Amino acid sequence: MPANTPLSRIRNFSIVAHIDHGKSTLADRLIQNTGGLEIRDMKEQVLDNMDIERERGITIKAQTVRLHYTASDGETYVLNLIDTPGHVDFAYEVSRSLAACDGALLVVDAAQGVEAQTLANVYLALDNDLEIVPVLNKIDLPAAEPDKVKEQIEDVIGLDASDAVMISAKSGLGIEDVLEAIVKRLPPPSEGDRSAPLKAMLVDSWYDVYLGVVVLVRIIDGELKKGQQIRMMGTDAKYPVDRVGVFTPKMVLVDALGPGELGFITASIKEVADTRVGDTITDEKRPTDKMLPGFKPAQPVVFCGLFPVDAADFDDLRAAMGKLRLNDASFSYEMESSAALGFGFRCGFLGLLHLEIVQERLSREFDLDLIATAPSVVYDVTMTNGNTTQLHNPADMPDVVKIDHIAEPWITANILTPDDYLGPILQLCQERRGIQTGLSYVGKRAMVSYELPLNEVVFDFYDRLKSISKGYASFDYQMADYREGDLVKMSILVNAEPVDALSMLVHRTQAEKRGRAMCEKLKELIPNHLFKIPIQAAIGGKVIARETISALRKDVTAKCYGGDATRKRKLLEKQKEGKKRMRQFGKVEIPQEAFIAALKMDG
């Protein structure tokens, strides 16, 4: 491996794209065209190496590949491709990954044009002062409209798209042009000082069964070598470096990494949680005097309860969560017990996609059947005595008289949609207490910006948006701030007994609608009893919605003689079995399945 590559022949870049616009396919082509992998090693979409990533076409963890490319000028360049997670839930990781790059390819589907995620990520790239080369993919599709899309890139993003590279990643068309553009149009890393004290950015880290925690680093100044004693400046943890290497994308060990270079180290770090994306790595004996800017630990913003369907699986769930956290420090959990669902965990996530991914990994990789309660957000509760607490679980809401006010997280959201669906989408955002901040058109596509309370978005917003727009609208968001809101705790009472697991924090203006929806749902789910069961939604002592489950009127076998005793007894045994699976609330027996259906998120 050539060490000490001159900086002028290094390019650190990433690819920014919306889901399905061809990021991974392009990455595969770049690897293939530069001989990074033999054809027989090529598995489609090499970079997305988790099953879930490959299936859903999303990248969860950043990956990096070092490519060797001999350009038309006859020189061999080292191209470090840093593949970043594309989703807003991982925006912080994206921004750190981008901070390790000097340029980016903006891949846009020539048929579909700019989407909401493209925007969010391109803004992050611009924030990091990256040089951006637009690439139009899928130009061989009959529906491709490269000229219109170029115009859109210029209008919406404000980038000059006149010399956008035209490619088809799938057929391999234009891949050479992309490689040339990377070399000619993206800048080399800014001059670092090889003799200065080590200053490296922790771009990402993950857990590898054989190697332990692997840390992806970008060197700014100095050198990183095997055996070196390093210190993480943010966490103040010290480790001796075991291995230093690069990805080709196979892991290849090298002697040292120098300024501008990207590579990995292992250093007997036990847990991913011990490493913080964005942290500065320096030499323990000869430290750099200044940390890199922008380091912040990931904060969970969406919470939900995860419970095993079978209570006997609790220990397995606990073990699985521990293992998962080894590789995903941004996911947090603590034990929770619910009258309705038994023992489980209250978990924190970076966003809804993150939640879904964790849930899916738990059920897939650890074979666990889980009940996920409706997601909620973190509220800032200010008490009358001036103390503030963070509320993760509506069931923990303090006594109302002691609360001065409650603040909730808001997001800024961009929605891109064919203009046919704009009306209903605006209506949806208004219903969800949104504040419109912008609306612009490019051709027949509208881009609308909104400020929205996150709590309204975690509650079936995606599903509504998808169904309203028949799947054509794209949506992306960023956390904005906390704002005081008229938030109240809505309790659900079944036969006058409050059912804690069903209580939720809602905005007063939404309470009646949500309460009615929950009461109607429960009416469907709770079987008729021998008595009438009122189901009420209440704020404080005030009932805001009510349904009644009528009493069972008739349930009797007409004929039962000597030949029927056995059959009836077996039915009775089944009934008794069924009752064991019920949760008792006062005199009402609620089937476990009803709870799951009432609590689970919609979709």
Next chain:
Amino acid sequence: MSTSLLEAPRTNVLPFKPVPTDPGFGVYVHWPFCAAKCPYCDFNSHVRMKPVDQARYAAAFERELAEMGRRSKGERVTSIFLGGGTPSLMEPATVGIILNAISNIWTVAPDAEITLEANPSSVEANRFRGYRSAGVNRVSLGVQALNDRDLRRLGRLHDVEEALRAIGLAREIFPRLSFDLIYARPDQTVAGWEAELARAIDLAADHLSLYQLTIEEGTAFHALHKAGKLIVPDGDLSADLYEATQALTAAKGLPAYEISNHAVPGAESRHNLTYWRYGHYAGVGPGAHGRLSWDGYRYATANEALPETWLQMVEDWDHGMVVEEALSIAEQADELLLMGLRLAEGVDLKRWRELSGRVIDPRSERDLVENGMVERLGPERLRCTPAGMMVLDAVVADLA
């Protein structure tokens, strides 16, 4: 629960007489053949193109009865029931052989109730005198409806006129008579049913069985119902029909003594009371079930259902039993409760307690009493209220 029911004092209190609740010992004989299969029926009934060799079946009944006698020594027969299928397709001689065999195997009480199920078609009615001579003292006629449209819909082979003639003949020939009606039929209204039922009560002697139509799996009606081509009265209408039935029969002196059975007090079916009082009974013939005790265990027995197979088994081994299972204490307790609570006289709690070794959960009972579903009759009997009867399956599940 309907308030009108609570306001109607006549039906508010189910009749109860402190009858001796000796369950007795019954013998059930199943004749598995029918002239045609009714679309609602899920009983063990079979239609055969060729004539059935009745002598051969009679001999098999004799052999199986003898085998059952060895498993129930010392029992005194208080009732015999010839059910089906269509037992009135039996020659009176066949019935005679069966009844003779029974009296040779067990002691038959002099006042034993001997019932035969019969269809009201004229062919069968012609045999009534023969059955009476053979010893039958009670018939149960499958009238099912008193209007021709519904009889056709129910797949019955008789019409109303034949039914009336059969009822008249039976009243003349037999000391006791019951007949069945099926209600909660498609398109039935409460008023329509009340009129039909009033007529039935006028025709009735001292006993009526009134069954709500139940869609059973494996029947022609089940397939139609699933396909949405057969609409039967839903929960509320079926409850209204049930309540109307209770009110009318009680007012006319034929109150319910069981969910679907009505009698002038004292004229209850002795044989069926044995089932509901959870007594012993021998089940003979294809698909018949029994409850017998020997060696200190209570057994559930069940016979091979296919007639030809059963016949061969009896000829080879003296019986056609395919199930002979000792019931656990818990199973017996469940059966005692679910059968007993069907009766207006309720269930004997002392017997249940001695059998199961536990008491009814006081909290469950209290809740059910509060909801007006069950009540005590003295310290040791528990029974359903009229409202509780309508939801008996749920009540039993709460108590068991």
